Amino acid sequence: xxxxxxxxxxxxxxxxxxxxxxxxxxxxxxxxxxxxxxxxxxxxxxxxxxxxxxxxxxxxxxxxxxxxxxxxxxxxxxxxxxxxxxxxxxxxxxxxxxxxxxxxxxxxxxxxxxxxxxxxxxxxxxxxxxxxxxxxxxxxxxxxxxxxxxxxxxxxxxxxxxxxxxxxxxxxxxxxxxxxxxxxxxxxxxxxxxxxxxxxxxxxxxxxxxxxxxxxxxxxxxxxxxxxxxxxxxxxxxx
Amino acid sequence: xxxxxxxxxxxxxxxxxxxxxxxxxxxxxxxxxxxxxxxxxxxxxxxxxxxxxxxxxxxxxxxxxxxxxxxxxxxxxxxxxxxxxxxxxxxxxxxxxxxxxxxxxxxxxxxxxxxxxxxxxxxxxxxxxxxxxxxxxxxxxxxxxxxxxxxxxxxxxxxxxxxxxxxxxxxxxxxxxxxxxxxxxxxxxxxxxxxxxxxxxxxxxxxxxxxxxxxxxxxxxxxxxxx
Numbered sequence: 001x002x003x004x005x006x007x008x009x010x011x012x013x014x015x016x017x018x019x020x021x022x023x024x025x026x027x028x029x030x031x032x033x034x035x036x037x038x039x040x041x042x043x044x045x046x047x048x049x050x051x052x053x054x055x056x057x058x059x060x061x062x063x064x065x066x067x068x069x070x071x072x073x074x075x076x077x078x079x080x081x082x083x084x085x086x087x088x089x090x091x092x093x094x095x096x097x098x099x100x101x102x103x104x105x106x107x108x109x110x111x112x113x114x115x116x117x118x119x120x121x122x123x124x125x126x127x128x129x130x131x132x133x134x135x136x137x138x139x140x141x142x143x144x145x146x147x148x149x150x151x152x153x154x155x156x157x158x159x160x161x162x163x164x165x166x167x168x169x170x171x172x173x174x175x176x177x178x179x180x181x182x183x184x185x186x187x188x189x190x191x192x193x194x195x196x197x198x199x200x201x202x203x204x205x206x207x208x209x210x211x212x213x214x215x216x217x218x219x220x221x222x223x224x225x226x227x228x229x230x231x232x233x234x235x236x237x238x239x
Numbered sequence: 240x241x242x243x244x245x246x247x248x249x250x251x252x253x254x255x256x257x258x259x260x261x262x263x264x265x266x267x268x269x270x271x272x273x274x275x276x277x278x279x280x281x282x283x284x285x286x287x288x289x290x291x292x293x294x295x296x297x298x299x300x301x302x303x304x305x306x307x308x309x310x311x312x313x314x315x316x317x318x319x320x321x322x323x324x325x326x327x328x329x330x331x332x333x334x335x336x337x338x339x340x341x342x343x344x345x346x347x348x349x350x351x352x353x354x355x356x357x358x359x360x361x362x363x364x365x366x367x368x369x370x371x372x373x374x375x376x377x378x379x380x381x382x383x384x385x386x387x388x389x390x391x392x393x394x395x396x397x398x399x400x401x402x403x404x405x406x407x408x409x410x411x412x413x414x415x416x417x418x419x420x421x422x423x424x425x426x427x428x429x430x431x432x433x434x435x436x437x438x439x440x441x442x443x444x445x446x447x448x449x450x451x452x453x454x455x456x457x458x459x460x461x462x463x464x465x466x
Binding site: 180 | 242243244245248280287288296297298300301302304305308309310311313314317318321324325328332336419
């Protein structure tokens with residue numbers, strides 16, 4: 001899994017994030033992707049070869065493994081990390097579009113010297129207007145994906161504890177056989193860790209949404225004097 | 240593969256560290272991360288496949304391995320290194336925040352005084368980016384807290400390793416009577432001496448890092464007091 005190139009793509013988003021967004025990005029990379037690649041993948045590395053059933057019936061091992069582990073934790077986490085990071089690209093695309101529009105305006109107004117165009121490329125966009133909406137929608141998508149995956153996890157693997165023993169009687173196993181999972185305690189430790197960090201990321205995203213909403217409302221109060229929440233919501237929806 | 244990403248993040252910290260901090264960072268990367276990746280991971284590579292119990296009972300080896308090795312040394316060290324490397328990033332974030340604030344002030348200030356040429360403004364912004372902030376005021380507190388957290392994490396993980404494995408010695412033989420093992424079986428750990436050597440090595444380097452952190456903290460406190 002080429003996380004290095006993924007990292008290169010996502011860290012470009014860093015420039016247009018709020019402070020909380022940057023913290024979220026660091027937590028994502030250090031405590032989730034790095035832990036996944038460096039530690040968790042080796043814990044789950046021998047999950048199939050170390051899965052032993054108390055029978056010599058050929059095929060029973062494979063069938064039972066498949067029955068109890070339809071999709072491995074590692075793959076679920078990799079998918080979760082990819083889907084959760086992708087909404088940030090919406091913001092990057094919006095910023096690129098804005099820059100493109102600004103460049104055209106500059107060219108049309110005659111200020112097309114390379115220095116001005118360079119300035120457009122390097123300036124930091126303010127999170128307001130349509131970009132504010134894109135950012136907030138991307139945050140909602142992030143929260144949605146995180147929660148969906150946590151729910152999926154709970155559905156496929158009820159409880160977050162990895163069981164040591166599973167009893168299996170799928171064909172071709174001759175009767176109910178005992179099958180033993182490899183490294184269940186270590187897997188439980190990492191499952192709890194990854195879920196805790198997911199929870200922290202959800203909290204960071206919610207905090208960022210509240211921060212953006214609060215900042216926009218504060219700006220509206222500052223510019224429009226006495227105003228109600230209703231008027232602000234109306235102005236935001238119509239802008 | 241991913242350790243270079245962490246390295247890239249931390250190298251930026253180097254600029255705003257004291258000399259002891261730079262020594263700590265080098266020790267971290269050369270004696271801990273590199274040793275972990277290059278040597279320790281291959282020693283622990285076959286820890287479960289070569290864990291042999293004196294029984295043919297299926298499942299007994301899995302269960303006994305799980306009982307005696309709830310979390311592998313390698314994973315504990317990886318987590319320790321990740322947690323210990325994170326507080327310095329607080330310092331980088333604070334420096335970035337300060338630079339941004341000062342840049343805003345500079346741009347606002349030059350906007351008011353219109354006789355400041357573009358070139359001198361650019362030079363000022365450049366020096367702002369490249370300057371080394373003195374460790375004083377809020378930056379001192381951020382740095383001191385990051386050192387404290389580093390110490391806490393190092394100590395915490397060393398204690399966890401000691402508690403989980405009852406000392407830093409890897410036994411050659413463990414006796415296990417968990418179900419489904421039919422009775423008390425002997426189980427043999429693979430490469431116990433090599434694992435003991437590496438455990439002692441990593442623990443020693445952890446202690447050296449803790450000593451460096453404590454020295455750095457005392458140096459900062461002494462510097463603040465004399466000021």
